[in-house]
Amino acid sequence: MIEMPFPPATLSGHANGHWRTKANETKKFRQLARALTTAAGVKTPVAGDILIAVHFYPPNRLSDRVNFPVRMKPIFDGIADAMAVNDRRFLPSFHFHDPEIPPRIVVEVG
Numbered sequence: 061m062i063e064m065p066f067p068p069a070t071l072s073g074h075a076n077g078h079w080r081t082k083a084n085e086t087k088k089f090r091q092l093a094r095a096l097t098t099a100a101g102v103k104t105p106v107a108g109d110i111l112i113a114v115h116f117y118p119p120n121r122l123s124d125r126v127n128f129p130v131r132m133k134p135i136f137d138g139i140a141d142a143m144a145v146n147d148r149r150f151l152p153s154f155h156f157h158d159p160e161i162p163p164r165i166v167v168e169v170g
Contacts, residue, residue: 064096
């Protein structure tokens with residue numbers, strides 16, 4: 061299980077012209093996901109799909125849940141980096157929870 065800060069709106073598909081900010085956040089979240097996955101000792105299955113359950117605990121009820129999965133791309137890339145796999149093997153499921161402070165995501169691999 062990997063717990064991370066809630067991914068910011070800048071990682072959504074509509075960065076509204078803030079490409080430098082999006083690039084910086086993308087890099088930051090990819091590196092964090094890789095480090096946390098490595099620290100968690102996540103094992104890589106030899107073959108087949110890798111089930112990934114993502115639990116979203118947003119900061120409030122105002123956010124657009126449709127965009128939450130889009131924000132996960134750099135996180136999936138970081139997890140894949142740590143596992144030395146192509147993220148096309150990931151079979152994600154998304155679970156939406158009530159807001160929490162601090163906002164966070166919990167990723168279950170396998």
